[in-house]
Amino acid sequence: MARGGSVSVEPVVGEPAAVADLGGEHALLVADVHAGIEVGLRYERGVELDSRADERRERLCDLLAVTDADRLVVLGDLAHRIAAPEGEEREELETLIRAVTDRVPMTLVEGNHDAGVAEAFAADLDVIGTSGGILGAGGGMGEAGDGRDDGGSRDRGGGVGVLHGHTWPDPSLLDADVVCMGHEHPQVRMEDSVGGSRVERAWLRGRIDPGAFVRDRGSESSVDEEPPELVVFPAFNERSGGTWVNVDGQSFLAPFLPDALPAGDAYLLNGTRLGDFRRI
Template sequence: MARGEPVTVEPVVGEPAAVADLGGERALLVADVHAGIEVGLRYERGVELDSRADARRERLCDLIRETDADRLVVLGDLAHRIGAPDGDEREELAALIRAVTDRVPMTLVEGNHDAGVAEAFADELDVIGADGGVLDGTVAACHGHTWPAPALLDADVVCTGHEHPQVRLEDAVGGSRVERAWLRGDLDPAAFTEAGTEADLPDDPPELVVFPAFNERSGGTWVNVEGQSFLAPYLPAALPAADAYLLDGTRLGEYRRV
């Protein structure tokens, strides 16, 4: 299938977010907000951290304003704890969703941490199922924890989360730091579809964009460290060659060689 004019999913410099034109709408896209992560870490690991709920909510709202977005699209894991939200986590989600939807409509692509979120906030959210969907005919979205719908291959760009890509960078004296990163490259359609699935594989594959986690406390996959296991069932095979980019826009080159 021949592609039309190139579609741009443009990262916001310095932020784990991107903008895209969706059929006349300007959308702000983020992945892995993990609202309530501090509540989850308290219950899961006994770790006590000061809540950054207000800062996360304010940053999302600031980004909507700064990018002049008409819609917010969350590529899964809006919530952190797996299960229906309750208690402090539900309160944080309610405040975040209310703050966003007072400004623009909000679309949630269901992630593995979003069980019960769509039901709990059905009146406030537009929801796309876990196998993803095509947002406007050119940009597709999925979370990444399960095999995506073959229809996503008809898009020009596929946006996905779940992986929380990070790079481990070393300096000349042996020090190191870990930073969130984007992965971008041509998608291998055969590796993007579950074995045994009947799908028409395009000759001109879409680009795959793997989003960094919006939540800086959620950890991630060190994509340039040998032996790291990827989380998405189609990665890394669906990205046989991909470049890594830091949030500030620095291109690091092929991610395996960083």
């Protein structure tokens, strides 16, 4: 789906997941697992749903096996409730993290629902902060810089930029070949000729508008190459709702969307290209 000069990010057909070839490492990327969502819905809305914790864990482990991944990267919101994990939610997280890390290392890019998760599982996870980081640049993995721009030109450093998307990104993510994010839970509402409709999870991707992607629009002048592509991941958890990207009046969640994606295409999980998400 998205390819930079030295790395690639390709969806797993039929799944809300992608694989990234980072040169020295093959990573499976997912976003918005929302472990414990049934517990959260019970407290938040009084909604009783059977837990799909086992199914979510098995799907992740199966995807790791099918893709032969060396690492799992969660693009934020591994957990659901915006609080330190406890009770049934913590039990689900413990079981899920143990099942994954018995196989491969696991990286969490902190999301707005991950308060306390990084601290609670510090011994088990590699953590990238809320402003994002770059994987695979020079064969390494780490957080982005401090967010300051000295006004000079920047050379493309390569790699895959990763962030959740609920806060403004560090400008250094513009050095990546491609940037991957979650948070938005993009969906498309599709109607048939007799008035029926359905909602499906979707991918969004297109070239970033650097001036809209970072808070300081002056940093746009420091990008001296074609900007990276942005890939907005569908939510891994099908119960977590989302933004209907092709319906007028829907507010985007990320502070830089939709402006940072001026010409983005939408794709269904099965790979069907729907074209510009604004015109679906």
